[in-house]
Amino acid sequence: MATPATESFTAANRFGLGARPNGLGRLAGDPRGSLMQQIAKPESFQCDAPGLPDRTQIAQALTSFLLAQRERMNSGPSTMSPAEQVAAVGLPLRALNQIAAEEVLARTRQGLQTESDFAERLVYFWSNHFTVAATKATTIPWAGIYEREAIRSKLTGSFGALLIAVAQHPGMLLYLDQAQSIGPNSVVGLRRKTGLNENLAREILELHTLGVRGGYSQTDVSELAKALTGWTVASQRTQRWLSAAQTGDFVFIDDWHEPGARTVLGRRYPEGGEAQAKAILLDLAHHPSTARRVAQQLACHFVADEPPLRAIEQLETAFLGTQGDLPAVHKALLDLPEAWRGDAQKFKSPAEFMTSSLRMLGQSSIEAGALRNSLTLLGQVPFRAPSPAGWPDRASHWAAPDAIMKRLEWSQLLAERLGNRERPEAMLAGSLGPAASAQTLRAVRSAESQAQGLVLALMSPEFQRR
Amino acid sequence: MNNVLNHLKLSRRQIMFHSGAIGLASFCHVSLAAAPDDRKFVLVILRGAMDGLAVVAPYGDPAYRAARGRLAFDPPGSGDAALLPMLDGFGLNPRLPFLHELWRKRELAFMHACATPYRDRSHFDGQDVLESGANRVFAANDGWLNRALSARPHQVAERGGIAIAATVPLVLRGAAPSSSWAPSSAPSAAQDTLARLMDLYAGDDLLAPALARAIHNQQTVAESPMAMAAGERANNGVQVRMAEAAARLLVAPQGPAAAVLSFDGWDTHANQGTMQGAMALRLSALDNSLRALQAGLGAHWAKAVVVVATEFGRTVAENGTGGTDHGTGSLALVMGGAVRGARMLGDWPTLARSALYEGRDLAPVNDLRGLLLAVLSEHWGIETERLRREVFPGMEKKLSLPTVLV
Numbered sequence: 001m002a003t004p005a006t007e008s009f010t011a012a013n014r015f016g017l018g019a020r021p022n023g024l025g026r027l028a029g030d031p032r033g034s035l036m037q038q039i040a041k042p043e044s045f046q047c048d049a050p051g052l053p054d055r056t057q058i059a060q061a062l063t064s065f066l067l068a069q070r071e072r073m074n075s076g077p078s079t080m081s082p083a084e085q086v087a088a089v090g091l092p093l094r095a096l097n098q099i100a101a102e103e104v105l106a107r108t109r110q111g112l113q114t115e116s117d118f119a120e121r122l123v124y125f126w127s128n129h130f131t132v133a134a135t136k137a138t139t140i141p142w143a144g145i146y147e148r149e150a151i152r153s154k155l156t157g158s159f160g161a162l163l164i165a166v167a168q169h170p171g172m173l174l175y176l177d178q179a180q181s182i183g184p185n186s187v188v189g190l191r192r193k194t195g196l197n198e199n200l201a202r203e204i205l206e207l208h209t210l211g212v213r214g215g216y217s218q219t220d221v222s223e224l225a226k227a228l229t230g231w232t233v234a235s236q237r238t239q240r241w242l243s244a245a246q247t248g249d250f251v252f253i254d255d256w257h258e259p260g261a262r263t264v265l266g267r268r269y270p271e272g273g274e275a276q277a278k279a280i281l282l283d284l285a286h287h288p289s290t291a292r293r294v295a296q297q298l299a300c301h302f303v304a305d306e307p308p309l310r311a312i313e314q315l316e317t318a319f320l321g322t323q324g325d326l327p328a329v330h331k332a333l334l335d336l337p338e339a340w341r342g343d344a345q346k347f348k349s350p351a352e353f354m355t356s357s358l359r360m361l362g363q364s365s366i367e368a369g370a371l372r373n374s375l376t377l378l379g380q381v382p383f384r385a386p387s388p389a390g391w392p393d394r395a396s397h398w399a400a401p402d403a404i405m406k407r408l409e410w411s412q413l414l415a416e417r418l419g420n421r422e423r424p425e426a427m428l429a430g431s432l433g434p435a436a437s438a439q440t441l442r443a444v445r446s447a448e449s450q451a452q453g454l455v456l457a458l459m460s461p462e463f464q465r466r
Numbered sequence: 467m468n469n470v471l472n473h474l475k476l477s478r479r480q481i482m483f484h485s486g487a488i489g490l491a492s493f494c495h496v497s498l499a500a501a502p503d504d505r506k507f508v509l510v511i512l513r514g515a516m517d518g519l520a521v522v523a524p525y526g527d528p529a530y531r532a533a534r535g536r537l538a539f540d541p542p543g544s545g546d547a548a549l550l551p552m553l554d555g556f557g558l559n560p561r562l563p564f565l566h567e568l569w570r571k572r573e574l575a576f577m578h579a580c581a582t583p584y585r586d587r588s589h590f591d592g593q594d595v596l597e598s599g600a601n602r603v604f605a606a607n608d609g610w611l612n613r614a615l616s617a618r619p620h621q622v623a624e625r626g627g628i629a630i631a632a633t634v635p636l637v638l639r640g641a642a643p644s645s646s647w648a649p650s651s652a653p654s655a656a657q658d659t660l661a662r663l664m665d666l667y668a669g670d671d672l673l674a675p676a677l678a679r680a681i682h683n684q685q686t687v688a689e690s691p692m693a694m695a696a697g698e699r700a701n702n703g704v705q706v707r708m709a710e711a712a713a714r715l716l717v718a719p720q721g722p723a724a725a726v727l728s729f730d731g732w733d734t735h736a737n738q739g740t741m742q743g744a745m746a747l748r749l750s751a752l753d754n755s756l757r758a759l760q761a762g763l764g765a766h767w768a769k770a771v772v773v774v775a776t777e778f779g780r781t782v783a784e785n786g787t788g789g790t791d792h793g794t795g796s797l798a799l800v801m802g803g804a805v806r807g808a809r810m811l812g813d814w815p816t817l818a819r820s821a822l823y824e825g826r827d828l829a830p831v832n833d834l835r836g837l838l839l840a841v842l843s844e845h846w847g848i849e850t851e852r853l854r855r856e857v858f859p860g861m862e863k864k865l866s867l868p869t870v871l872v
Contacts, residue, residue, distance in 0.1 A: 402648045459666075
């Protein structure tokens with residue numbers, strides 16, 4: 001039976017981003033209740049970051065970059081010196097990277113300061129489920145705003161509404177090449193040698209909804225890809241069809257849309273312009289394979305790498321019974337007895353380790369350069385997941401020899417700067433409460449310096465897990 | 467100072483004790499492991515489904531130019547996108563000058579139109595099958611290279627394999643010791659802290675072996691004289707540095723028998739290009755890193771085998787955005803001083819429309835596992851029956867194996 005102290009630890013670590021000083025005491029009254037409160041409140045999911053660029057500014061920055069790039073390609077090799085060429089494209093590229101860096105900083109600060117850290121963890125989970133990575137030039141400025149607009153503002157609604165918001169966001173449309181996909185038999189497709197791109201359709205089926213063994217075929221991928229044609233981002237290129245659209249907004253262009261009815265998973269969807277793909281997405285959102293996949297991923301993220309089947313089924317039932325109502329699914333997660341077991345099962349990801357370390361030390365912000373170096377060293381820069389499948393969620397991926405050494409090196413850097421402020425065993429007790437083992441407390445106490453004690457606390461088996 | 471050294475010795479002993487597969491018994495026999503086995507094996511995984519037709523182009527195939535459209539190269543010696551000469555009808559991508567040198571020295575062979583048994587088009591599942599060596603997805607929790615290492619004599623197996631990455635990929639996970647190393651800019655951890663941490667991790671099955679191997683790798687790299695020279699080449703690309711590190715770790719005394727390098731970015735859905743574009747950039751980096759690997763292996767190159775493989779191929783035709791989509795048959799490269807090169811292994815199914823797999827992909831007429839099996843059998847002297855049973859279970863019995871090595 002979990003004691004109240006263990007419940008506070010679990011609430012702060014397994015469901016949260018790690019306790020800040022005195023955080024466990026604050027939770028002690030009603031740990032579950034304080035998590036439950038965050039679920040239905042839209043404001044728990046918001047990121048307060050005044051000054052971050054809006055869609056228009058992002059679209060403008062991207063346009064400047066693309067124009068500079070095109071100019072450089074068209075100007076031929078002789079007109080500019082290599083240094084001039086680098087400068088011509090380098091400055092607009094730097095502007096894109098600047099936007100991305102501001103987004104990462106704002107998100108990290110939110111993670112360090114928030115007291116709604118279960119909500120924040122849910123944002124990270126869903127953002128990873130629907131990954132948009134800033135790993136290509138066009139998505140560098142979009143990945144951050146994508147999370148703020150398409151993920152954060154949708155987590156008190158249904159999975160279907162979230163899926164549509166995701167699939168219509170410029171970040172996703174550009175990341176998975178949907179923005180340039182054109183129906184071969186559309187008005188424009190018949191005239192030009194441009195065509196279909198299946199990337200988004202495939203990943204919606206494989207990663208966002210049914211899962212790779214969820215029961216779809218190559219034909220379903222192609223049919224969904226055709227239904228999605230016309231879904232794009234307003235740009236200079238789209239102006240001749242939709243002159244009024246604001247650059248950087250989602251638009252539907254009928255002349256790009258593949259005409260005709262589509263059949264996906266055996267169901268026929270009559271021609272319906274933008275609504276055709278929407279109808280398919282809503283059916284995919286309610287599909288049993290989707291419920292199963294979401295349940296599996298949530299249980300794997302919050303309970304254990306190999307979660308008990310019963311936990312998966314309980315989440316699945318909540319998803320199916322409410323047509324994918326996210327607050328109901330999130331509540332079901334908090335109702336899992338398995339999730340409240342006192343022993344931490346999950347190995348922290350690098351970003352979770354960094355955030356919980358800084359929270360333990362009571363840091364509410366971090367300097368931009370230090371943040372960049374930290375994330376790069378630890379090997380997990382937000383918005384830069386290696387593939388559309390997002391970051392892996394298992395210890396076998398994160399607990400490799402070199403990764404452990406990097407965590408140790410980072411802990412030393414942190415301890416060199418902040419290690420002499422407070423006694424490390426007190427900090428560890430404040431963060432882990434009863435979960436700090438006697439062995440770890442002894443090692444921390446007998447360290448040859450406070451800095452070394454802090455390194456051992458951060459690297460202890462208990463602190464590395466949640 | 468003495469105190470620190472004592473800690474260090476202690477930690478080294480614990481490395482041996484905690485790292486599972488090595489065990490106490492093998493620790494006692496370390497000094498007996500005298501017979502050096504320097505037949506190194508390097509696997510380079512190109513993640514994202516590399517377009518084999520863009521690497522070794524079948525320009526002599528009657529359907530080639532029409533099928534590839536703007537992605538087609540010109541025959542050797544003609545046109546703006548002239549291939550480097552290989553065999554009649556096949557040419558090498560002009561961004562691969564080092565590989566062409568190897569070809570001319572008869573140290574490079576290729577197998578076209580090959581694939582694992584995986585026939586769907588998901589990267590993540592395709593890589594799972596490529597690395598597990600099984601004939602379906604999620605059939606094994608360990609990788610074929612690890613199982614092959616386990617099949618070698620004890621003294622070799624215990625040296626294990628190394629991944630040049632922050633994490634160990636599936637192909638190298640399993641019973642034989644595996645390890646990982648990636649370049650870092652941070653100061654190395656104080657030895658005393660490492661020793662204390664090893665004590666703290668005693669009994670932690672996840673963290674103790676991981677830290678033990680990390681300590682071992684760090685010492686190997688730092689003690690190498692090449693580590694100093696490496697500093698002068700600071701402006702080399704990350705991939706080149708990874709290849710150099712692989713070579714350095716492999717040639718160290720008691721160094722691992724195998725290394726795995728993973729290079730990302732081969733999912734060329736758009737702007738794939740010929741002389742310029744996404745593919746040209748990736749291939750240049752690949753060529754440079756293989757050059758660095760050969761240089762770093764030094765005398766070991768003569769007995770080494772390097773295999774370059776990917777999870778599946780791409781569509782033969784260009785898609786609507788100047789790229790190619792997920793396909794089936796792709797290309798594998800085999801190189802090294804031990805390779806009988808300047809040859810094409812396996813069959814060529816042609817690009818005729820009727821020959822394509824599902825009407826769109828290069829037909830997977832050659833089994834990639836057959837190639838890997840042949841290499842492991844010839845290179846490491848593991849019986850083919852044992853390889854079929856333990857390393858690549860579920861392979862067709864009647865499959866004929868190519869002869870790959872000298």
